Amino acid sequence: GGGEQPPGAPAHPGDRLPRLAARFGLALLDVRILLAALAPDVDRTFEPLYGYLNDDVGRRRATTGLVLDLCGLPADSAAARARLHPSAPLRASGLLLVEEDERPFLSRSLRVPDRVTAHLLGDDTPDAALAGHARLLPAADATGAGTGTRGGGAVGPDAFTDRLAARLAAGPLLVHLREHRPGDGLSCALAALRVAGREALLLTRPRPAGRRTRRATTT
Numbered sequence: 001g002g003g004e005q006p007p008g009a010p011a012h013p014g015d016r017l018p019r020l021a022a023r024f025g026l027a028l029l030d031v032r033i034l035l036a037a038l039a040p041d042v043d044r045t046f047e048p049l050y051g052y053l054n055d056d057v058g059r060r061r062a063t064t065g066l067v068l069d070l071c072g073l074p075a076d077s078a079a080a081r082a083r084l085h086p087s088a089p090l091r092a093s094g095l096l097l098v099e100e101d102e103r104p105f106l107s108r109s110l111r112v113p114d115r116v117t118a119h120l121l122g123d124d125t126p127d128a129a130l131a132g133h134a135r136l137l138p139a140a141d142a143t144g145a146g147t148g149t150r151g152g153g154a155v156g157p158d159a160f161t162d163r164l165a166a167r168l169a170a171g172p173l174l175v176h177l178r179e180h181r182p183g184d185g186l187s188c189a190l191a192a193l194r195v196a197g198r199e200a201l202l203l204t205r206p207r208p209a210g211r212r213t214r215r216a217t218t219t
Contacts, residue, residue, distance in 0.1 A: 037110040065106030137200040165195035
């Protein structure tokens with residue numbers, strides 16, 4: 001049909017937005033705020049529109065006051081303002097930036113980081129700051145993991161890995177794994193992520209003593 005995308009075309013923001021909202025625990029209002037802030041970065045026709053609505057043609061991004069208006073919320077709503085608090089999901093997760101702190105609250109500009117915009121459009125290229133420190137591990141790296149071995153023999157599905165996978169599937173989780181043998185922790189994490197249907201991103205960072213630490217996280 002006429003609405004089909006050609007092979008290899010970037011995903012529409014709507015394709016990834018529900019998954020992102022679920023992973024970061026966003027409420028419906030959070031999603032509306034995010035989309036309003038994202039609009040001028042994916043469709044330039046929003047720039048003059050936002051300039052008109054801001055009563056300042058030079059201000060072509062959404063502001064806190066404009067977003068509240070677009071969402072049909074009063075500017076003095078404490079609950080609505082709370083969604084833009086630094087500890088609220090949008091900002092605490094780095095999905096939304098509130099800029100120009102020197103301005104009154106309702107006049108501050110909202111911006112979605114370029115990396116978040118790119119992800120929503122289908123681009124998973126790692127941030128440049130992670131160059132040399134991160135690599136995406138294919139599912140094959142975890143093949144065979146998730147089964148425990150005791151005394152050199154296979155003992156079937158690892159109950160701990162299954163429990164960890166269930167927790168990971170439910171949402172973001174920080175876990176510290178203690179290894180009995182070098183590499184056991186990474187293998188367990190990879191297996192749990194695979195069972196949970198998540199890809200693994202391996203992060204390495206130098207330590208002062210020259211040692212390196214590894215973490216497996218979701219993407």
